[in-house]
Amino acid sequence: MNNYRKILVTGADGFIGSHLTEELVRRGYDVRAFTLYNSFNTWGWLDECSEEVKGKFEVFTGDIRDPYGVKEAMKGCDAVLHLAALIAIPYSYHSPETYVDTNIKGTLNVLQAARELGVAKVIHTSTSEVYGTAKFVPITEEHPLQGQSPYSATKIAADQLALSFYRSFQLPVSIIRPFNTYGPRQSARAVIPTIITQLVSGTKQIKLGTIHPTRDFNYVADTVRGFIAMLESENGIGEEINIGSNFEISIGDTVKLISEIMNINVEIITEDTRVRPEKSEVERLWADNSKANRLLGWKPEFAGREGFRLGLERTIEWFSEPANVSKYKASRYNI
Structure with missing residues (x-):
């Protein structure tokens, strides 16, 4: 445990986000879960969360594309774990603009709010898709970036935007780059x-x-442990770190x-x-996960x-x- 007591998780209603929210609560963190506003009043997979954590986290409904709501959600938080994104590759072929709005502009909203509010740590979620087809294996963080789909292109842009805020404004940003996460609750688009x-x-x-x-498939519990290892480590600021099974x-x-x-x-x-x-x-x-082990002390259990x-x-x-x-x-x- 560290000084990051109040945590905002964006995309908390999704597959990885819901598992991450649950585990943070189990570990004693005060969690505010940012979920997508909808007229059905549903919280995505958080509606199905474990009995032991029900009612033990705060929910903020909004839209990552709205800078005002994002900033309101972040008020009083020490750290933000930013997972909210559109991730389906085939959908990005015919609706690329919504990926720009969600993945790039949404990330900008998170970064700008964190900068203005003085948030102590921002963890931005990347994806192994930014590497494209491997030019060498295992893939290290120095591998070239290749936008082979509109989705991956927007994630490359969001990653670079996050790093620019670290370099330009000293915003304490870490970039976590999970390879193919799988497990309970995953969408059937995978x-x-x-x-x-x-x-x-x-x-x-x-x-x-x-x-x-x-x-390189990652069981969701390992991916969640990667997020928490990054949250609790001081070594990942300004770094891009693969979370993969090797x-x-x-x-x-x-x-x-x-x-x-x-x-x-x-x-x-x-x-x-x-x-x-x-x-x-x-x-x-195929992920090289040695940097995660070296900087965060993380290695896959699966x-x-x-x-x-x-x-x-x-x-x-x-x-x-x-x-x-x-x-x-x-x-x-x-x-």
Whole structure:
């Protein structure tokens, strides 16, 4: 524990944000969860949070694109963990402007408010997609940045904007760069929930896009631990830090491992609508996580093939609960 007692988490209603909010509360932090305002009065995945943390965090509903609401939400906070973003790659192909508004302008709102309010630490969330297809592996933080989709381009811009506030105004910014996080509550726009929800629904023919690309999958508990390690360390200011498992596996082999765990024989059907444009597809991701270990003392608990299998088992268990999988539309392609 450190002096950052009051924490604002933007994107707290999302997959990683909800898990992070819960863990911060468990660790004794005073958390203000920034969720997207909507007329249904829902708080996203925070509506499904663990009983032990219900009612133990504050909720602020707003829109990351609105600078006034962002600043109001940040008042009285010592640190901000900025996760709010649009992240689906296919959606960014036809609606790029909303990615600029949310990912770039939204980040600017967070940085400007933090500067004006004198916030003691800002953790900005990046993504491994900023690297594009690996030019060398494992990928270190010195790897060139390549905008291979409008989504990744906006994340590159947001990262650079965050670093510019550190360099120009000495704003205490750290950039966390998770590789492909998976686990309970993940959207079916991601490949692992896409596979599992189709299998749980009873189909044995899995519709996917390209299956030869490789990914470095991170179980969500490891990603959350990465955020908290960065929050509690003084070593990450002005730094970009990968949070990855340092284990590479193809989409096709991921399907095989999931089908093995679930004891189901699977046929993969490649669906053209799920295939990214050739130059937009990120062919290979494999994280070098040595900087996170050196600066933050972080290393994955779900490491290597065995760690990945354990994380998948926990994910499958969650998706196998009827109350959970009922929230997903397994028959539809989620972009």
